[in-house]
Amino acid sequence: MSVIEIKALSVDYKLGQKQLLHALKSVNLAIGAGEALAIVGESGCGKSTLASSLVNLLALNSISSGTVLIDNKNILEMTNKELESVRGVKAGTIFQDPAASLNPVFSVKEQIEETIMAHLKIKDKSKLKEMAIKLLEETGIKEAQRVYESYPHQLSGGQQQRVMIAIALSCSPKILIADEPTTALDVTVQAQIIELLKRLKKERNLSLILITHDLHLALDLCKRVIVMYAGEIVEDTIMQNKEASAHPYTRALFEIIPDINENKREFAVIPGEVPDLKMVMNECYFKNRCHKVGEKCGKAHPEMVNGVRCFYPYTKERVKS
Amino acid sequence: MLKVINLKKVFTNEKMFGKGKTEVIAVAGVSFEVKDGTIMAIVGESGSGKTTIARCLAGIEIPDEGEIIFNNEPLMFDTKEKRAAVQYVFQDTFGSLNPRMKIGDIIAEPIGFHFNKTGNELRLGVIACLESVGLKTEIENKYPHELSGGQRQRVVIARALAMRPSLLIADEPVSSLDVSVQAQILSLFQKLNKENKISIVFITHDLRLVKSLADDIIVLKDGKIEEQGSVENVFCKPKSAYTKLLLSSIPGNPQK
Amino acid sequence: MNKMIMTGAIAAVLLILSAIAAPLLTSYDYKTQDISIRLSSPDTKHIFGTDELGRDVFSRMLYGARISMTVGIIAVLISALIGILLGSVAGYFGGLIDNIIMRFVDIMLTIPTLFLILMLIVFLGPSIINVMIIIGLTSWTDIARLIRAEVMSVKKLAYVDAAKLIGLRKRTIIFKHIMPNILGPIFVYMTFGISGAILTESGLSFLGLGVQPPYPSWGNILTAGKDYIHTAWWMVFYPGLAIFIAVFSYNILGEGLRDYFNPRLKKENK
Numbered sequence A: 001m002s003v004i005e006i007k008a009l010s011v012d013y014k015l016g017q018k019q020l021l022h023a024l025k026s027v028n029l030a031i032g033a034g035e036a037l038a039i040v041g042e043s044g045c046g047k048s049t050l051a052s053s054l055v056n057l058l059a060l061n062s063i064s065s066g067t068v069l070i071d072n073k074n075i076l077e078m079t080n081k082e083l084e085s086v087r088g089v090k091a092g093t094i095f096q097d098p099a100a101s102l103n104p105v106f107s108v109k110e111q112i113e114e115t116i117m118a119h120l121k122i123k124d125k126s127k128l129k130e131m132a133i134k135l136l137e138e139t140g141i142k143e144a145q146r147v148y149e150s151y152p153h154q155l156s157g158g159q160q161q162r163v164m165i166a167i168a169l170s171c172s173p174k175i176l177i178a179d180e181p182t183t184a185l186d187v188t189v190q191a192q193i194i195e196l197l198k199r200l201k202k203e204r205n206l207s208l209i210l211i212t213h214d215l216h217l218a219l220d221l222c223k224r225v226i227v228m229y230a231g232e233i234v235e236d237t238i239m240q241n242k243e244a245s246a247h248p249y250t251r252a253l254f255e256i257i258p259d260i261n262e263n264k265r266e267f268a269v270i271p272g273e274v275p276d277l278k279m280v281m282n283e284c285y286f287k288n289r290c291h292k293v294g295e296k297c298g299k300a301h302p303e304m305v306n307g308v309r310c311f312y313p314y315t316k317e318r319v320k321s
Numbered sequence B: 001m002l003k004v005i006n007l008k009k010v011f012t013n014e015k016m017f018g019k020g021k022t023e024v025i026a027v028a029g030v031s032f033e034v035k036d037g038t039i040m041a042i043v044g045e046s047g048s049g050k051t052t053i054a055r056c057l058a059g060i061e062i063p064d065e066g067e068i069i070f071n072n073e074p075l076m077f078d079t080k081e082k083r084a085a086v087q088y089v090f091q092d093t094f095g096s097l098n099p100r101m102k103i104g105d106i107i108a109e110p111i112g113f114h115f116n117k118t119g120n121e122l123r124l125g126v127i128a129c130l131e132s133v134g135l136k137t138e139i140e141n142k143y144p145h146e147l148s149g150g151q152r153q154r155v156v157i158a159r160a161l162a163m164r165p166s167l168l169i170a171d172e173p174v175s176s177l178d179v180s181v182q183a184q185i186l187s188l189f190q191k192l193n194k195e196n197k198i199s200i201v202f203i204t205h206d207l208r209l210v211k212s213l214a215d216d217i218i219v220l221k222d223g224k225i226e227e228q229g230s231v232e233n234v235f236c237k238p239k240s241a242y243t244k245l246l247l248s249s250i251p252g253n254p255q256k
Numbered sequence C: 001m002n003k004m005i006m007t008g009a010i011a012a013v014l015l016i017l018s019a020i021a022a023p024l025l026t027s028y029d030y031k032t033q034d035i036s037i038r039l040s041s042p043d044t045k046h047i048f049g050t051d052e053l054g055r056d057v058f059s060r061m062l063y064g065a066r067i068s069m070t071v072g073i074i075a076v077l078i079s080a081l082i083g084i085l086l087g088s089v090a091g092y093f094g095g096l097i098d099n100i101i102m103r104f105v106d107i108m109l110t111i112p113t114l115f116l117i118l119m120l121i122v123f124l125g126p127s128i129i130n131v132m133i134i135i136g137l138t139s140w141t142d143i144a145r146l147i148r149a150e151v152m153s154v155k156k157l158a159y160v161d162a163a164k165l166i167g168l169r170k171r172t173i174i175f176k177h178i179m180p181n182i183l184g185p186i187f188v189y190m191t192f193g194i195s196g197a198i199l200t201e202s203g204l205s206f207l208g209l210g211v212q213p214p215y216p217s218w219g220n221i222l223t224a225g226k227d228y229i230h231t232a233w234w235m236v237f238y239p240g241l242a243i244f245i246a247v248f249s250y251n252i253l254g255e256g257l258r259d260y261f262n263p264r265l266k267k268e269n270k
Helices: A047-054 A080-084 A108-120 A125-138 A144-149 A157-169 A187-204 A215-221 A248-256 B050-057 B080-085 B103-115 B119-132 B137-141 B149-161 B179-195 B207-213 B231-236 B241-249 C003-020 C057-093 C095-110 C113-124 C128-138 C141-155 C158-166 C170-181 C183-206 C218-226 C234-260 C263-269
Strands: A002-015 A019-032 A036-040 A062-070 A091-094 A175-179 A207-212 A224-229 A232-238 B002-014 B021-034 B039-043 B065-070 B086-089 B167-171 B199-204 B216-221 B224-230
Touching (some): A002 A207, A036 A215, A047 A207, A108 A125, A125 A157, A215 A224, A248 B179, B050 B199, B080 B086, B080 B103, B103 B149, B179 B207, B224 B231, C057 C141, C218 C234
Parallel strands (some): A036 A207, B039 B199, B167 B199
Antiparallel strands (some): A002 A062, B216 B224
16 A cells, blocks of 8 residues: 555746756656655756655746645645645655754744644643653654753754654654755764664654665665656665666666775766756667667667666666565 | 974954853864875864864965974965965855856966966966866856856866966865766866876765775864874774764665 | 846936937927916927926926936945945954944934935035935945945855965955955945935925925926926926836836846846
8 A cells, every 4th residue: 555656747847938847757656654765866866856746845837747646635736725734744854954944033842833733733732842842852852851942053953853853753744755864964963863764764654755865875774766867767676785776877876976895996987967857858868878878778768667767777686575 | 295283273253242252173283294196085074173174274264373384394375386386176166166257267367377378378278277177168158157066166176276286175075066976076086186196185074985085084073183094094993983983874884 | 138127227228318418309498487388288399388487397307307317326426435435344354444334334324314314404505416415425324234245245255265275466356356246236236226316306306405496306396396286287297207217217227237146046047
């Protein structure tokens, strides 16, 4: 039973006169209950657009088609009022920069309690406080009482992100969308936040959607990885390492992050840059940067076959589960 | 070639009213040495003082205490040659290029200033510079905002190279770039080090980049050196608990 | 170029040109009186009608434009000169100098400008020159604050550091790397400032404290017309319209320039 089902979702952004940027091209995706899924790709691949369309937070200059079903209701056709019962309640979201997502003029107390009041209609003050403190403790904040009374600027980056997670979880959503949740944080804090997300996912049986550019980070948290390129899903695989992937782009993404356990003195490079999303081409979009390119690549656009959009995929190593 | 002895830097914030004065110790006595033709990585989390060290080495910031010896004499920027010898690559690719200048003019400025070239000679210098960092020459007529982040960082590097430095300070030069572009820029640094014999001080928070890039490493915490040594030693046999923590925090590291 | 700049600039240039070319556009003198045709409505001879003394409103408007525009432009030049000087000194050097200048600005801001202007006019006497100088001297605080903030933020940018790393002289850094990047806000301020000064001048003349008769300005034509508003609508309509068009065109010119000088906006428009 899938919690989110995306069918033929396309999103275009209007750019000035008559120009369209095709950010998502007919994306199909189903996410099951309690599943952890990572969406990986370079910037400009459509991963953030996909995340925003899950809660219908797309920019005003966007045109979308297709359906995004959450509990069998199409998010894209909802009114703002109906959306309120989805955002935060069914799906919580955390963003890259916690400092920018928290409102600097309100205390943590006000920001958590506001969310609970708005969605769960609880007005009793002591009950609200109890819930807020419990949430903060659940996200691993040690001095929950002090943090509860603080303002965002008085907290460290890691604490701010924990508060964001507490707010996102305040209405006990079944889905948690994390858009680059650790990019703005220090490495040691990043590791802590990933551990926290792992624990929360297990304890609350969350469907977790992690958006990241870092494949290694994705694998620390998720089994299933969706790789996006030029607005399309190019690979959708359960994987635990490079050998379990099939698309040349996925393999390249693994290789460009140096492995500290290897003694290599050179960097693997994906040549060139992400293609122009204004064009629609009848060929493989990765063709010009691919090292495994063959004669079919320039003649037709590859379809998804067995979770891979490639004419010449690598053979996946068997995954033992 | 570069020797830093007991470098200290304190920032003070004086309040307008009242006597309150807050002091932040950014760098608390740091000593290290960069050997000729090598890459030194300075690694630390935010607030560790790594950027302040970089800015002191490049002369943007003046240290409060300590000595910086460059090519056997105290580091000074009093002549054109000395100024050109130490150059800097910024983290923010957008902010480090004057938005009102064309790329060609941005590169031409240091060449004209340091080597007194004009006209066709100057233009040839600009083209050679752009090519040395892997940029196409058409780019010279564009403005910074028309380029991608990776291209802008190449322009910043080209501007520094235009002065033919022997030491390049790079402050988080890839952290604002996309993963695939990061690798391209890192390869460029390697090439400059090998082919042009430029020594590089590379500031980063990302340990993963260091292993393949640098020869030596300093791990900084709260303005002090936690550990220093060759990359191999520090990665394989880390001594300090903090270094171990950093290493185990790397995503996808099976060591944890 | 965007449409706002084009529209604003064309309107502003037309106004200035018609003010300069006043003698060519009308055969009537602005102060010749002819009581026999007083308060006659617009016709082919007097296209904007005549006033209570039988003077041609169209010629008075054209010559009035000369005065209104001159007052607007000179007043803004005075305020911009003071503002840019004090603002950039405060922003570039900071510290004590900055503190002294900015506290002085704060004091200036506590005095209601209109009362200050009225008071000074009463002391110095109403005249075109006094009006220009007084408007200029009382309206530089905004631009000083603006320039200070701009210089301070540009000074901190990495490309200014980059210019220092090349070894460039302070003068080159200020004029080549800092100034061009704050030119935008200066232009924008000045265009808005002109419309503000035109309005202030009109207001003063309307109160009888600005340009004195027989010299025409849009403000004092309006004042004369207010007594005849029921019988001779053209005496208030045309100067009112002229003020509106002038202020509006300088304002949209300013808005357009503000967008134009914002490189990030330019990128998105592409």
